[in-house]
Amino acid sequence: MQSLRTILEAIARGDLSPREAVATSLDAIDTLDGTIHAFTARADRETVLQRAEQADGPLAGIAVGVKDIFDTHDLVTAYGSPIYAGHRPAADAAIVAMLRNAGASIAGKTVTTEFAFFQPGPTVNPHDHAHTPGGSSSGSVAAIAAGMIPAALGTQTGGSVIRPAAFCGVAGYKPGFRLVPTVGSKTFSWSLDTTGFFAATVDDVAHFAALATGRALDPAPADPAKLRIGLYRTSVWNEAEKSMRSAVEHAAAAAQRAGATVIEIEEPDELAAAREIHSTVQNYEAHLALGHELRCHADKLSPTLLACLERGALITPDAYDSARTTARRARKRTTALFEQVDILLTPSAPGPAPRGLDTTGVPLFNKLWTLTGNPCVNVPGLKNAENLPLGVQIVSRFARDHVALAAGKWLEMVL
C-alpha cells in the first residue's frame, strides 16, 4: 500500500516532487484498476500533474480518491445511480474544496453503492477478487488496499466507512458526527450521514484527516499506562463469526500484555434499544431525502433501495420522533460509558469480507455508533485462516476523536 506519511516525508526531504508522487499513484491506477474496478471517473492526467506541480498545501503530492457520493465540479458525479449518469455538479463538496485547498490531487471518483445504500458496484476485494470489498465506500477502500492511492474519502450512514476498511485491511476513520462537513454529498439520512477518511494505516489516516481539516487529529500513539480499554462484545456478539470474536479477544489480550488496562463492558440497555431503531431513522429520512428520485425516477432505483424507501414512507412522524428520542438516550448513555474507559474495543464487522459481489456485508457492528455519532477507527492488521483481513474497531467519546486515533495508532503497533 502507499503510505501517506511516507510520501509526505519523502517530499519534505526533497527526495520526491509532488508531481512524481502523484504520477506514481496515477500509474498504479492505470495498471491495477482494470482488475479492481475502484474508479468510476478519472481526472485528466496532465491537468492533475500540472496542478500537483503548482500545489503548495500540506497535502501536495497526495492523490486522493473521492467516493462518488461527493460532488466534484470537474468530474462526473453519479452517486452510483443510473439516474445521475453523466451528471456534472455545479460545485465541489465542502470536503473536496478543503482537500484542494490543502494541495491534494483529486485522482478520480471511486465506486459507491447506489446512493451509498446496499446495491453494489463492480469493485472487487484486492485480497481475493471473489469477495466483496464491502460498501458503500467500496472503491475508496479497494483503491487503497490495492496500492493505487494513499488516501480516500468515504461516508458512513450505517457502516460504510468502518466495514469496508475492515474487509480490505485498511485504516478507516469515521469522525464524530458533524465534525467534518457533509455539504455537497448526496444525502441519504441527514441524522446519520458522516464523512470519513481512509488510508493504509491508522497513522496515515490520522495524518490525512488532520491535514485535510486543520484539526488536531494526529496525536502521538496512546500511552498504554494511561489507556483504559473497554472490551465491548455488544449484545450481538454471537452474530460475529468465531474468527472475528477471536480477533477482538486477541487484540484485547495483546493490549493488556503491552500495558493497557482492559475492562469488560456489558452493552447497556439504552444502547441495545438504539440498535433497533437505526433503520427507522435512516429509512424515514431517506424517503424524504430521495423524495425527488422516488417521485420522478422510481423505475431507475434498484429493488433493494426502492423497498427501503417504500418502507420509509410508511414510517409515521411519531415513530420517527420516538426513534430520535431513543437515539438521544443512547447518546447520553454512551457518554457515561466513557467515565469508566477511554475507548471501546469491538468488532468492525461480523467477520471477514463475505464471498460474492452481490452484497457488501452487514453493518451490524457499526450502525449503533453512526446513530450515537461517536468517533470510530478501524484498526487493520489481523487476518483469518484464509488470509482475509479482519478489522477491530475503536470507539471514543463524542468530541474525543483524537483519543480514538491515538489508541488506534498504538494498537496497530502492538498488533
Added chain:
Amino acid sequence: MQSLRTILEAIARGDLSPREAVATSLDAIDTLDGTIHAFTARADRETVLQRAEQADGPLAGIAVGVKDIFDTHDLVTAYGSPIYAGHRPAADAAIVAMLRNAGASIAGKTVTTEFAFFQPGPTVNPHDHAHTPGGSSSGSVAAIAAGMIPAALGTQTGGSVIRPAAFCGVAGYKPGFRLVPTVGSKTFSWSLDTTGFFAATVDDVAHFAALATGRALDPAPADPAKLRIGLYRTSVWNEAEKSMRSAVEHAAAAAQRAGATVIEIEEPDELAAAREIHSTVQNYEAHLALGHELRCHADKLSPTLLACLERGALITPDAYDSARTTARRARKRTTALFEQVDILLTPSAPGPAPRGLDTTGVPLFNKLWTLTGNPCVNVPGLKNAENLPLGVQIVSRFARDHVALAAGKWLEMVL
C-alpha cells in the same frame, strides 16, 4: 392576502377548483410582481394549471412560492448569486418534493439575498415600497403580503424567517431544528440552516406546515386558562425600538386580560452568552460550506459575503468547538426555562422594517433561537404609528412546535 385555509375550504365545498385557485394566484403575480419584485423565476402557466387540475393531494389548489435557495429540477435556481445565474439543479429539494407530493403548485422561485446572507435582492416591502421586506426570505414574505400567493417557503440561519415575516406583516414559522429537511437547499451553516413556512396568518401557516409535512402541526388555538407565557424581554431589550417594546408589552397585557398567565423571565446567562457565538458557528461553517465558491468564484461574491467568509476562515477549530459547547449549554438552559412556562413572548425584530433597500435589517432577536433550535412563530397583526407591521415572536420548547403554533393561533385572535 390570500388565506390558505379559506382557499382549501372553498375547494372542499366545491365552490372553487384547484385550477381556478392557482389561476387566481398566478393572475395576482402577473398584476403585482412588476412592482414588488418577489419572483426570480416563474413556472410555465399552462403547465402549472394542468398539473393543478390533476393534483389530488391536500394542498391541491395552493400556489407556493419557493425561496430560491431550494433546488427545483424544473426552474432555474440561482441562490441569489451571479455565480449560479441560469443554474438548473438535477433534483428537487426534499421539501419541494414533499409539496409536490401533497398536490401543491410551485408558482415560482422567490427572491433570496445572496446565499441567504445579507446582500439584498430587488424585492420591496408591500406595505411601503421604500422599506425593505427583510431578508433573506425577501420574495416569499413580500409575495404573501402583497396577496399574490397563499403560501411560501423560507429558510432561517440568523433571522431569515421570523424577521421578514414581521416586517411584512405575515405569519412565519421556523420549525425546531431538523424537524423539516433542508436537503437540497444551498447550505450556509449546517448547524443553523432551518427550513421555514410562511402564510397570511398563524392559522394558515400551521395548516400549511401540517399538510406539507404530514405532522400534527395544526392544533386548536391554545386554551388561555392553561397557557403560561414568559414575557422575555431579553438582555438586548434596549436595542429594540420603543414601538416594538410597546408591541410586546401590549401583546402580553392583552394575553393576560384574555386569561393567560404572564410571567416575567430574565434572560439566563447561558443564553446571553450564546448570543455572542452565533456568528462564530455560522461564519466558520459558511467558509467551509461555500468553500468552492470562495475558491473558484470569489470575484462574484458581494463584499459583505466575502468579508464574512474571510472572517470565517480565520476562526480556529478550537474557537468553533468552544462555540458549539456554548450552544449546547444554551440549549439545555432553554429547555429548563420551559419548566416554568409554555412559551416565551419576545420581539420578532428590533422594530418595523427599516427604510431603504440596501439592508434587510438585523436578526438580533432571532439568531439565538436559530442557534438553540427552538420552534419560533411570528404573530402578525400589530402596527406602528406609520402603519408598518410589527411582529411579536413566540418561542416554544424543542420538539413542542405545536405549542408555539397553538399559542400563536390564540394570540392572533386576541390581537
